[in-house]
Every structure is written in structure tokens, then in C-alpha cells.
Amino acid sequence: MTNAFPTSSPPTDTTTGDLGRRSAAEPFYGRLEGRDGTRLFGWALSVAAPDTPVPLVLSAGPASVTIVPDRDSGVLSHLLGRPVRCGFDIDLALFFPGIDPSRTAIAVRVAATGHLLENGSSIPEAPRTVVANVDGVEGPRVVGWAVNTQDEQEAVDIDVLVDDAVVAGVSANRQRRDLLARFSTCDHGFEVLLSVRSGRVLHLRDRRSGEIVFGPLAITLDQQDGGRNDPLAGRLEELAGILEDIRAEMPRRRAAAARSVADYAAYFDEHYADTATRRLRLSARAAGLDRRPLFSVVMPVCDPPLWMLAEAIESVRAQAYGHWELCIADDASRDDAVRLLIRQEAARDPRIRAVFSGTRGGVSANTNRALSLASGDHVAFLDHDDRLAPDALLVMAEELARAPVPVLYSDEDRIAPDGRHVAPAFKPGFDPELLSSLNYVCHLLVAERRLLLEIGGLREGYEGVQDHDLVLRLLERVGAAGIRHVPRILYHWRINPASLSGNGDPAALLAGLERVVAEHHGRIGSRAAVTADRETHARSGGLFSARIRYPLPAPAPKVSIVVPTKDAVDLVRDCVSSLLAKTDYPDYEIVLVDHDSADPRSRPFFDSLARDPRVRVVDFHGPFNWAAINNAAVGACRGDALCFLNNDVVAIAPGWLAEMVSLLARPGVGAVGAKLLYPNGTVQHAGIVLGAEGIAGHAFVGLGADEPGHLGQAVLPRTVSAVTGACLLTSRAAFDAVGGFDMVNLPVAYADVDYCLKLQHAGLRVLWTPHARLYHLETQTRGTDDTPEKMERLAGEAHRLRARWGDQLRDDSFYNPHFEPCGPTYRLLRPPSE
Template identity: 30%
Template sequence: MPLDAQLTLVVLTHDRPALLRRTLQYYSSLSAHVLVLDASLQSAADIAALFPQVDYRHVPQFAETGVQSRIAHGVTQVATPFMAFVGDEDFLMHDALARSVEFLAVNLDYGLCHGYCLMYQAHGDKVEYFRRDKKGQEDFADDNSGERVLSFMDHYIPPFYAVTRTALLQQWFTALPQGISGELQEFGHAYFLLSAAKARTLPIPYVVRELNHRLSDRPTHMLKKLSDSDPSAVLERHEFAGFLAALTRADGDLNAADGTEQVKKAYATLQACLEDQRSLGLTSIVLSRWNDVFKPADRQFGPRQFVEMPFYNQAFFDVLTEIEFLIHALPAGKLQMEQLEGTWVQHEVLLRAHGNDNSETIANRMWEAMALNIFNPHIVEPLAGLLARQGDPEEAVEMSRWLQRLNSVHREDHRVTLADMPSGQLLQWLDARQPSPVDAQAILSRIDSLGGGPQFGILLLDLNDDMPKLQVTLDSLVEGHCKTFKVVVFTSGEPPAATSAQNTLHFVKVSKSNWVDKVNQIARQSTCNWLMLAEVGDAFTAGGLLRASLELQAAPDCRAVFADEVQREASGALTHIMRPGFNLDLLLSNPTLMSRHWLVRRDVLVEAGGYSADFAQAAEFELLLRIIEQGGMGWLAHLDEPLLVTDAQPLEENPQQRLALTRHLNNRGFKAQISPAAPGAWRIDYRHIQRPLVSILVHGVDDLPVLQRCLASVLLRTRYANYEVLIADDHSVSAELSEWLGRQQKGRVRVISMDQPLRQSALINALREQATGEYLALLSAHGEVISPNWIDALLNQAMRPEVGVVGAKLIERNGTVSQAGLILGMNGGVGSAFVGEAKDAAGYMSRLLLDQNYSAVSNACLMVRSALFDDVGGLDQGHFADAFADVDLCLKVAQAGYLTVWTPHVQFVHSGALPDAPQTLAALQDKWSGAFAHDLAYNKNLQLTGKGFTLAQADGSSWAELLA
């Protein structure tokens, strides 16, 4: 009989179209009947249409019911005597399937047949192979079904993907109850089949399966399930054993109790097999790289080989080559796609034309791209054409053959895939952000009409003598719209030309030990208005310096400016760093991301003393700290525009940052302690000596159990000793609550009786009049203190002379963030980013872990100096009686010249719910229209919706706005 009349291969897939495309490409040449069960909500009929010989079934009704229901349905659709399952990520050997069918067709007392498994892990540039199965017993033919089961469990190789008699699987899945755990299903699958028939493991390669956590951990999960001593787990195994015993007991065989014990004996046998790793393991044996069109894949064998396994022969490696080609040509899977994202970005950059291109530079870039990955036809095609025109004829023919091979498979365009990836979206955003030629010319004309823009001095470090990287930077400057710049290259190599400071491009020879002194010397002699330190390889965006020219022209008092940037990860993938406006605390907390690539006015840089050779690894950060010490925080500005595409700095501890920060804080009178807060970021303990009295004003009192929980959390968990608690009784709530409040006049707690019911802002103001503390802590009665050092951590910031208000991280009881500082304009009003994130998540630019400045924080947990609270008039109980008075307070404090600090080191349980008061919100927006037009703690290039910190839509309209 032909194979398609004997065998049905059931492909299981769910929401993985790239893997489905690849697996159908692989099985399209298999002569068996291929049945696809696709539980995706959206049909992949367009992919299936590429392979008309495949029987594609879209079964979205099983999307939520689990794999068991889908498989149980699938086995009823099989008409051939034999069948096998396969996942969309795995490759069953065509020849092995045929040989397994041949074996079962001849040996009628056998129920299943398979061979040995090899595991693979696909990376962007390589495939790693692992031995999983160990050589052992291969024939399980004992006539006694109990002994046959035990011998199989004693050398257990999962039989799920084996070629199996269809009738047996139909019987098994018809009997299998719903709701059985995956591990027990797997055990029962093997137990039932071995009870019903004999099994054979042929000494052949049978399947190449993807290594991923779900599958590679399966033995560990199984072992955990079998060894779990929890009573519920023991009961679960016992009940399943009873089910299996009843299902597999033949007439006259063991009674029910003995049958159950036999299953439990099989449990123990399999547990011992897994514990001893008798049959399953995971050892890397081959690492295969395929990076040369003209050579086969380069396979490096590991130090330990298992020659007893049937993988070591040319026939198998020929099949492996075909599989490997599909893995690379039709990439899929999370890890592989993550790594290819960076490669494809580099390909896109290398494919872009430059004004000074010639055939040689184009060819060089194409070969550079091929060195990264040879499976992108958009690189291979132009290179094949180039070779045909001017290269080696033999190479041209070989390259054309390679292109034909790539085009022979049904692939999705890499560029379409990249466009949906974060890096691809960022590339599109950057392209859309560029000014049109008309806008660029209009801005240049405007600059000229105002007397000409500033001249930028680019101080370019080339400490590794890297000419290709230098060319990247120079090309970006030449192709940009701004031409008012001079470049000084500080190179450790031999300058390619003799130049002088008068040249637009000037080379200065330096060493890694003296470059700082040379940079300072050039800075003192420079005729440029603004200076920036950069490195070769940094690429300037087309419009960044142009926008800086126009905006700096309107801000002559500006001392230093920092902009946004796009960073290249080590993999080549891109990420955006959209910084807030000048944010002192984020600068101190995260200098790695906040202190690089500042434009500093030349006279300011020189007056500050230039860069310090003692802090060469944190030169820009240390200089900024001195600039702040000498001139304060005034006229330190931010440009909401990416200026550079640059390599990401490693997020690791930088000792020179810590030293610079310690020196700066010492100069400001703090004996601070600096400790790591996140990779590459810092937490500052200012080590204040004073222990001022803190008055805790509890507000929102309307529910007795809620208030009791809040007050208990304060009294029982607060480590700080010098505090008082003030609670208002305004007789607006239940008599029970008023009576309870009347009994609380003791110890630290003071209950202030009001003559009449007051609205929230007025009530807090009234409590303030009775408070004697130097600092006020506003606390919502609907929250709960969980950090014993919460007052200490708030005072750590509040006692700094430049700080006015300090707020906390609000979290839900389930451990997710409910509020992390307030952003003006978020979701149409006032909102918070990061809502729903895990409380310990890092967040964008690690901002969920770091002290920083926000425009406003919530009075659910807020600290303010009492005198400052009075100076700004307290809470506005007229306009913001019940809503947004906290936001108004923070903005008044900022108007008075003080910072609002949000600290993640105080966590307060609270829903973070914001008031639904549209009229009051409108009044707030009207009063603070400038702040709402652009919240300086956020970035104009980011969306003000959802969780925030995602790119907003980019277009060229912002350039026209500059000319308005």
C-alpha cells in the first residue's frame, strides 16, 4: 500500500504561522497523508493554500479547551491504520516514518514504533544539537503486559510522536477523562499503549525536536508530579491509577486493587528512571554554523560524542542539512527571531544607499551583510547581480544557485516580519521623523534669517583606530541637514591626513591615557559654540542637529542640552531612549542612560574646567555634576528629538560613576551612601542626621475596618520613632466609626473633632493646622503601609533643600503596580505609567526602580515640608475640594522652585484609582495649561495612552510646527 493510505501525520499548531509555514514546507514532500489541526483563532488558510496536498483543518473551537480536546478530535478524523503526531516546531524523519510503518505492518502484535530523538536549538546564526535519548532496551516484547510496561518505564522514551496504530489511539483518547494533568496524560498514554501491545524502538534517527523550556523540562515536570508527596497529589495519582487499572485490565487478570498497585509500581519505576537519568538526558553534541554560500555548514562536534547512537552517518547529516536550511531560510521561534531582529536591522542599514557610493563600497557592504547572515535573499540578490557584472563567473553562478534555493521555499518577506518587530517599528519611526526637503530648506532659511545658527563641535573618540566606524559617523553627518559643524577625531591610530583646527575634519593623535587632556585642549581652542563628546560608530540622525540649531537659537541662555537617542544592542537590535526633561534625580540615579551625548556650551564647559582625566570612564557625568555645582539647574534643557543612533552602554556597575556621585554629594554637604539600585544605576542614602517630627495626616476616613487596617499598619510596621498620627472626626460617617475614633485619643494618635463635615482638601488643611510636625505625611485610609522604613525613605528625599514633595510607589495586593508617579495628559487627563506591571519590574529605562522627578505624585502617600505646604497655601479647597488637589499642590511647589520626587523605595498598598471628576479635571488643565501641554517628566515622542512609554505616531508635522 502507498504510504498515504497507511499513515496520517497529525500536525498540531496554534497561533504560530511562521512555524506552520516551515513545517508544511518540510512535510510537503512526505508521501503520507498530512492532517493539520490549527486551533488558532485566525485561520492560516493562506499558508495552507501554498501546500494543496495538505489536509488543513481550522479548529478554533479548541483554542481554549486545551491540547487534549484537539487531539481527541483529531484521532477521530484519521482513516489510515497508522498515525503519528508532530508539533509545528519539530521534524520527523521521512524515512523513519516509512520504516516504522513497515515494521508495524509486518509485526501485528506491536502497537507503536519509533526511533531516537535529537534536540535542536535555533539561534540567529547557528543551530545547536543535543542528544536526548540514551541507548538502551529497544524491543519491549514481553508477553506479560505488566512486565512489558515496567520494562518500558525502566528505559522511558516518550512515545507521543511514535507511529502508532490508529485504533489504539482512538480507544485511548475516547477513554481519557477531561481535566487530567499533562504529566499524567503522558504517563497514561505510554501505560495504555504498552499494556495493549508491544513496542519497538528502531536503531535509527527518528525525530529532530526543538529544545525549549516547555519540552526540555517535561521530564522534570513528570518527575515532580510522580514524587510530589502533597496529599492532593497522592490522591490524584491514586485515582488515575484506578482509572488506568480498570481500562487496561483484561478478563480474568488482576483484580481492581492489584491493578491499581501495578500502575503505582509503574509510577515508581518511571520515577527511578528519571531520577537516575537512565534513558533521558541533555548533552550538547554539535554546533553548526552556516555562514558561507560556497561551503557546507561548519559543524563543530563537542568534546563528548555518543557514537553508539545512530546519528553519526552521512545519510543522517544530509537530512540534517536540509532541515538546517529550512530553520535558517524560514526562521521561527522566539529565540531565533529575537536574535535575527538585530541582524535584519544591520542588513537594512547596509542596504541603504549613500551619496558617495560606488560599486566598491556597495560590494563591501553586501559582503559585510553576507558575513552576518547568508539566508536573506534581499542581500543575496543584489550581490549575485554585482558578481555577474564584475565578479568571478564561478562565484556568480554559485550565488545565483543559492538565490534560487532560497526562493524555492515559500517564505515570508523578512522585511515584512521586521516591520512588526520593535526595531523595525523604530526604523520606520525614524524615517517618518525626518524633515521633508521642503521643511529642511525652510528651517535653514529661518536660521539664516536669524543670523545663522550655532556651530557644533563634534569631539569624536576613536580610541581603537576603527576606520569603518569612523566612516559611519562621518557619513551620517555629511548626509544630515545641518552643515554647521566641525569634527575633531581623537584617534589612537595614525591620522589619515594632515589637518588643522581650521579644517572641518581635524585629526588629533592620542593615547588611551591622554585623550582627556587633548580633548580639553581642543575645547579651549575651539571656535564652535557647542561641543559634544561622541564615539566613532555613533550615527547622527538626519534632522537632530537641525532641530537643535533652531531651538538653541531661541534659547541663548541655555548652558547644556541633552536629547533623545536610539541605541543598538549587542545583537544589533534597536531600542529607543526617550528621556524626560531635565530630571536631576534620574540623572543621579541613572547616569548610564542620562549623562551621555550632551551638547555643552563651549564657555560653560571651559569655565567648569573641562573633562576630568580622573573620571575618564564617566567623563560626561562628572562634568555635568560640576556644571550643576557651579551654576545650579537653570538652563539645562532637553530636546525631544533623537540626535544619535549609538551603541548601548553595558548596564553594569561603573566605579567612576559612584566616585563622581560621592564627590558631588560631599561638595553639597551630604555624607551620602551610594549603592546599586539596578544594573548600571544607583540608590542614594543622603544619611541625614536630624530626626524631625513627622505628622501623618490620615484622610479618606469613611470605613471602619479599612481605617483600622491602615492605622494598624502604621503603628505596627513603622520603624521611625518620631511621628504622630492625626485623624479627623467630622461626624459625616457612621456612629460606630465616630465612637471608635473617640477611643483612639492615646499615644501617638490624635483624633481631631470637626464642627461640621468637611470635604477632603478642607479636612486635610484642617488637620494641618493641628499638626506639630516639621514634615507632613498625607496618607489615604484606604491604603496600607508595608515598608517599615517608609518614613525614613520619604524623609531621605524630603529633607534635601531642593525637594518639596515626595511620593511613593502604589501597588495592588496582588503585587502589581497601581501607580508610579503621575503624568499630566496621560489617557486624556492625569494618569500613571506602568499600571499592571510587576512591582519589582524594571520598567522603561529602569524608571520603576529609581528615584526620579515627576510633575506630580498622589496624596495616597505623600510627604511635604510643613512650612512649604503653608507657603503655597496648602491644598486648594475651593477649586479642588475632592479631586486633584494633590496634583495642584505639586505644581504649586514646582512653581515655587522645588522638585517633586517619586521614590520606588516606599511601597504603599493602594488601588491608585484616580478620581472621576471631569469638571475638576478641566479646571486643573485650565490652571496649568502649560504643564499639561508637555509634562517635562515625560517625552513628547511617547504615547500618552495605555501603560505609556511606547512610541507615539511619527510624522513630519512637528517640523512645520517649528516654523509656525
């Protein structure tokens, strides 16, 4: 099965790439098995002449030497059934005295071809330049920021020193939008409470390098004796302060303890590594299962590197859940050693069955041959050079025992040539909208065998996109409710330039993607126009996705664009003029709501706008209540569709409203949101994540306008839990059905989130599209919630929203639970739940 996520283009230089990319004349295999300080050990083999040593070039920086492996290799000796002296165990210090491997680029290559051994390279750590600042010290509270100017994506870990002693640690990863004036990203702020109450001098230290990056700063921390006239009142006041500190500090501590997605290799080693202790826990879980379905693991094979195939097979044999069968179909592999290995493994384990083809038929036909061997209840798909996690089948069995479902899919990662686990795919809950553009489901895919046979297995002629085609056809058969996401890393996809995903023709893959998605829309009766999104593929560095354009209803419904304002003449001028000039939708009106404007310039200017027949001005009187203002405005609207728009939003391109209406017109859609950008071109809003920022926060804040985000979710239409009321399109029918916005309990901050949740409760979906782009200045009129009164009001609304929706606010099915909600979205990882 092939990958739809962004991949680096395969190297064209024959001296790069792993040994899966070998020449026909001299097929070499090799691997660096391990490192220990300056020691390296591994093996290299010529399949054409396995008893002839393979000279290797060992390089350290600009220097290099040639070595000849002469030790017995247990791995290869086992595979070939006899001793083979192709191993090496060398000490870099003997050839390069004084070498520091952590600071020197190391590579091991085959001398004859220049090919790099698997795991045979390491690159020293990139240079770092950390700058930091303390903005203020208020008692024990320190506020500041820290940035690695060489890599702004890094969340810099800071130690706070008082009088040369470390008193606190914090990760600089909080959003500080003021930093956008100096840096290209803004997730660099921190706030920390010191653990001491006395001190005179403060420094900041970069934890990674140990270097002081700020200070000295003179401070005054004095231990004070809080004598009180009323001891009980004093203690209650102290307790209230402690509780407030805990409430404020816990999200910061969680964010500080979280690992960055960029540090996934260490995260994997910490939480997913295959250890003896974890094996015991998995065995106990497997023994406790009451229902034990038989899984048929189907593996199409075609000329894989021998040792990769051996590891793939072994990953099945090593499953903690033992009720499986492995069905292998070899597609006329040219290497006799591949067929020999398959036969040996089948003889070794009766659960392994194999079939061999004399002529090559392609991956779809070959997968179907493997499927024909299956007798299990469910089928799991495994590529010949990938690996299953030890608990892959166990977790799937547990999920089926919890609630049976026809189709399951899991999270996955990749195994880099150096052996590290990288590029995790932490997927959202099942989303037909995203699947229509991108095959994000991918691996590990498990489906009922009966269902696969009913739909005819994989279709021939769709090689390269056969897996996307399969999932779309499964969706048509079982519906969205029949496909469930299992948020665990259960599949390890090996980065192998010799595989189809590594060297497939991008033009052919995009054409195939366009074909399968267009056919899917044709089968379900959709009149959408489908094209391969070549522009996104080029901008994103390799995202294989489709652009879906849905037609407008005929006739197009009238849209009322509701724009509340209090004064703010300049903002309203920019907003309304952009709407009139850059909206090509055929039938709309702008309803400008004047909320007790006091500036003498305001009303004459608003009335001048109303000279355009597309603009009307209505009044609202009373205290500021965002929900009430918009509810009241709906009564004056003439449209069947309602677009709620802030007065600090500016249209960018003419098609924004037509894009949103075309999505709203689809069956089962209750609301549509747009992609909102800051004036500097970075993302302000790309959907709302429930649980972020304590209750709900914007996705992908600070990301570049065209950056794809995790799994392309920042540039592809998708289903979300909520969208912001700063630009929200809904139908009047849906608005009336759920009672509009809650103006009693949620007058200001969370009425939009509540409205979206009410729509979902009524069985309607909320969609977000990146193809409707607008600028948003955000809170330019009302200001931010930074006064004690506003903060108290915000906390009250948050409490009422939690009371209404409970666990739904803590469990956003479209936000993978591996991601830490306390901190920048899609950037930090929390421990997985087993």
C-alpha cells in the first residue's frame, strides 16, 4: 500500500539512498547494526558473491578510509543457513584519533557503488543560537521568551537560576503574538513561578547547551512574614491563592513536560519502545481477552531487500496477540533468496502460508492473491518492507471486543535509514471530507474479510493509489460510522527509496488520485469537479491531494452577511469595501449592525455605505453581548444563509463566499468556517480544537499561510468540532432549529463553540475550508480579555460551557489524543494511553 503524505523526493545521485536502491549487476545489502561511543558494528553482503568481502568506505567529516568486513554476521548467517564472514566491528578512534562522533558527520558506504548502508549515516547537531529575555518579574512570577534563531520550530527549554541555583524549568512554547514583529513564529513565550522566595540575581540558561542566554537581572525576592489579625481569614486567603496558582500553573507544567513533535524519535523510545516490561504487560492483556478473532495479515511481496522482508515477517511472528495467520504472495521476485526466505519461514511456522507467481501481475493483483489465502475474520494489510508494532493485532482485537466495527485504522510512523522512528502520522477521527482529498487513513488498515470479498478486493489498474481507492469503496459500503480510528502507533513504514512510495512518478500518482476520487464522487451521486491539486503538491513539498469543487445550488441562496460594529470607522471601511469589491457570489446582502456608536463620524459613514443596494444598516441598543447582537440581526436578514463576520475581517479573493456556500449546500452540513490569516500572512484560525487553551483554541496559529500542517490539515478541507464566529456560515433553518446563539449564558466568548456543538448534537457536521481565505485583525474593536473584570467574565462563560458539554470539551475526536492540548496545537506530544 502506498503513502499519500508528503515525502521527500528520492535521490537521483546513485551514491545516495539505502541499499534497497541497488544496481542489478551488483545487488548489495548492508546495515549498520549499532553504535557504542566511537565503535560501529554491522554487515555488508554481495548477493551475487556472498563469500567475497565487500569493501566499505568509512568517512568522518572530510576524511575517509576503506575497510573490509571479515567477521561472522549472525543475522546473515541465520538467513543463509551457513556462516558468512561479512560483519564488521570498528573503532573510529583508531582511524580518526580524537574524533567526537556527536560533532562529526559519519557515513558508511559500499566502495564499489557509493551506496549508503542502512543506518549508515549520522549528522552532527545543527548550530543553535538562542536569544532570550525576561519581560517582568512580579514576586515569584517570571514572564519572558526564548527563541532558537537557527530553528524557530524548536521549543527552547530554559532553566531559571536565582543566585546561581536552578529554581525552575520551563519550555518556551506559549503564544506571544507580539513576537511576530521580530520573528516569523510566535510560540516562544513562557511564564513560570519560582520555587524560592528569596534571591537577588536572576539568569536564564539554555538547558540543552548549558549556556547562559540572559542576565544578570537584579531582582528582589524577600521572604515575608504574613502576620494577620485574623488567622483563619489569612489561611483561607492563602489557600485561595495556592489554588489559583495551581490552576494557572498546571497547563504550563504540562506543556513544559511535553515533547515537541520534532523530538518524536525520543518520544517513541520513551513510550513505544519494545521492552521486556512492556512485553509482559501486553502478554497479560492478550491472555485476558474473551473474544479472539483470527487476523489474516496479507503481504504482497516483490523484490524487497532480503533483511527488510525478514524483519517484516518477524514483526508478525513477534505479535503479543497470537491468533493470526500470515498470507504471503510473491509477485515473481527476481531474487531467488526472497523466495527461499519465504519458504523457510512458512516451514518454520504453520501460521505462515505462501503462494508464488511465475509472472508479475502488479501490487493489486498480488495483494488479491494473498487475500485468497486468508481464512480469518479480519484482514490486516502489511507491506513487504514495513513492520507491525508488537501490540498491533492485540490493540485491534481489544477495539473489536469493545465495540465491533467493519473497518479500523491506526496511527503510524516511519523508520528512517538511520533506524530512528520519525514522521509520525497522528490522525484525526474518521473524516470523509479529508479522505476525499487525501488518503490519510493508510496504515494500519484492518477490515472484515467478508467485506473485502464483497467489494472485490483491490482493483487492478490503480497501482500507486490502490489503497485510497479501497478505502473510498469501503466507505461507500459501510458509511462513516463503519470506519473507526484507533489512536495508537501500530505500524512502522520504512523509508525505502526502492519502494513505490519512494520512487513513483508524482505525475502518475496525482493522475491516479484524481481518477479514484472522481470515480468515488460519481458513484455516490456527487456533481463535484475533481482535479489533482498540483499547486498544493508543489507548495507543500509532496502532498498528494485532490481539489474538490462542489457546485452551487440552482438558484444560489441569498446570503446575509452580518457585520456588528461599535464605531471603528476605519475597520468597517476596510471590511465592507473588501466585501463589495472581492465577493463574486451572485446574491448577497451586508447587514451592518450599529451597536450604539458614539463617534460622530460613525453614523454618517455607515449611512453612506447603505447607498449601495447590497448594504443595509440596522441598530442594536444595550450592553455588549455578541450572541444577542447577532441573534437580533438575524431578524432583519433576508437571506436563507447567514454569514456572521467580524468588522475586522477583510476579504482577499473573490471566491471566498461561493466556496463556503457550496460546502454548506451539501447534505448534513450545518456550518462552514474559513481560513483566517493575520496581516503578516500567518494563520489566525484553521478550525477550533476542543480542550486547547483550557477549553477551546484555534488550530495551527502562527503557521505560514501555505504550510500544510500535520497531515496537510492546514491546507485541505476537513471536518472540525467548531469554527470561529469571526467568519461562520450557516443556514437559517439550522440556526432556527438549534435556537441560535446562547445570549444568556455565553454572551461574549464561547457562543460560537456552543453553536457548533449544538449543530453536531442535532446530527449536522461542521466543515472548515482553506479555500476561503480572509484577513482577520482579531479583537481590534473589543480588545483582549486582560482586565480582572473581563477575565472573571471569561472564566464564568468557560465554566458554563463545561457544565453543558462536559467530556465532549476534553475529547475532540478530530484532534489526535497524542497531541497535548495545553500549548500550541499540533506541536507538543503527551504520553499515549494504553
